[in-house]
Amino acid sequence: MSEFSAPKGIPDYFPPASADFLAVRTALTDAAYRAGYGHIELPxxxxxxxxxxxxxxxxxxxxxxxxxxxxRGGRTVTLRPEGTAGVMRAVIQHGLDRGQLPVKLCYSGPFFRYERPQAGRYRQLQQVGVEAIGVDDPALDAEVIAIADEGYKRLGLTGYRLDLTSLGDDTCRPQYRELLQQFLLGLDLDETTRERALINPLRVLDDKRPEVREMTADAPLMLDHLSDSARDHFEQVKGHLDRLGVEYVVNPRLVRGLDYYTKTTFEFVHDGLGAQSGIGGGGRYDGLMKQIGGKQELSGIGFGIGVDRTVLALEAEGVSVAGVGRVDVFGVPMGSAAKAELVALAGRLRDAGVKVDLAYGDRALKGAMKAADRSGARLALVLGDRELDDRTIELKDLTTGDQRKVALDDALAEVLSVLDI
Structure with a gap:
């Protein structure tokens, strides 16, 4: 056993499971790029x-x-726990808010939170996020939500739901906060929860403890106290989602765990994951730019989707998306001359867009074919001295077991034809 292991709560992803991870991340980011979001790499x-x-x-x-x-310079720094604040800082620092609006950005990578490790809840979590900053338009809210929904659908995920609500705006949140605070302070809350009710009463509605949920069952809800402008904004968001074919459930008790959310707020939930059912979510954040030092007060909307959670959701549904990272063709050379020929053929296939691997290390045929099966490849190309003399090559379909000889000079065209490339 190795002397070292990964820190607790931090997963490794390696083949073949890493193919699912890569497929999820690619599908989610591609959905954003198709909608005109540019890539940003954050510290x-x-x-x-x-x-x-x-x-x-x-x-x-x-x-x-x-x-x-x-x-070492005595500055206090933090491993990023989420992406929105960093994106907004970059927008302010580099003056992106002075260009064309909205600023539409997509990012992915690891984020860090110290919490009790459990299935789908890690100390190093992997996320894909998008942010659209500078325009307060209900149609933009719907676009952001639809990007996440499209990513899930392209992966073949079906057993999730979209919870949707509005957390109001500056014209109605202060009055609602006071009303909710009065209700909560009339309950028999423990000291920690009472203190939370004084600082941020909305967070108490997000408490998962059964006894707290029972006590707050009759709490006033933000959706019942929206201003006319906030209500109109929410109705427009729902209308755009309807036209986009994105199904949702209005959940008036939905509260996201971050303070900056206003107006449109949403969460994607997959009940197949048990208690840790959230697989992604986000919302609009008016005022965040001003809060972190921006000279303008531009609104934004975005989401963060858990790649780890989405992989687990796909596993719960029995859906495999492991096409990304797997090879299309596996070459099996028998002898040094055959290996030289296959190395050259592999290069030409890769140039044509085919993913190719070879059996290296002079393996026997049986061992090399086992490696081909484990690779997940669709086709195997088997070449030995006899085939070299005939200028032929064995083309085997690893999914059906069908095998045939083709002319070596025609191998490239035959592979492209079978793979429909």
Whole structure:
């Protein structure tokens, strides 16, 4: 056994399982790129104050879950727990908000939260996110939600639902906050929950403990206290989603775990994952830019989708998406002359867009064919001295077992034809 192992709660992804991981991430980002979102690469750590101010000091993320440390210069930095604050910081720093609006960006990579590791809930979590900044348009909200929905559908995921609500705006949130706070402070809450009700009463509605949920069952809900403008905004979002064919369930008790959300708020839920059922979500965030030092007050909307959670959701449904990262063709050479010929053929196939691997290390035929089966390839190309003399090659379909000889000079065209490339 190795002397070292990965830190607790941080998964490794390696073949063949990494093919599913890569397929999920690719499908989710491709859906965003097709809608005109550009790629942004974010720092893995940022100034701690960015997250404290942007995410909210009362949130569990900031108060309990961040990996924060002092660097050698004495500055306090934090491994990024989420992506929106970093994207907004980059937009402000590089003046992207002074160009064409909305600024539409997509990112992916690892994020870090210190919490109890369990299935689908890791200390290093992998996410795909999009942000559309600078325009407050219900149609843009619907586009962001539809991008996530399209990504799931392209993966073949079916057993999820979209929960949708509105968390209001500055014209109705203060009054609702006061109303909710009065209700909560009249309950027999424990000291920690009572303190949360004083700082951010909306977060109490997100408490998963049965006794708290029972006590707050009759709490006033934001959807019943929306301003006319916030209600009209929400109705337009729903109308656009209807036209896009995106199904949703209005959930008035939906509360996301970050403080910056306003108006449209949503979460994708997959009940096949048990208690950790959320696989992605997001919402609109008016005021965040100003909160972290921007001179303008531009609204934005975005989402973060858990790649790890989506992989588990696909497993729960028995859906395989392992095409990405798997090879199309596996070459089996018998002898050095055959290997030289197959190396050259593999190069030509790769140039034509075919994914090719070879049996290296002078394996016997039986071992090489086992490697071909394990590779997940559709076709095997078997070449030995006899075939070289005849200028032929064995073409075997590994899914059906069918095998035939083809002219070596025609092998490239035959493979492309079978693979429909």
């Amino acid at each position: 893995v750590f940022e100034d701690t104050a960015l997250f404290a101010r942007g995410v909210g000091e009362s949130t569990d993320v900031v108060s309990k879950e961040m990996y924060t440390f002092a660097d």
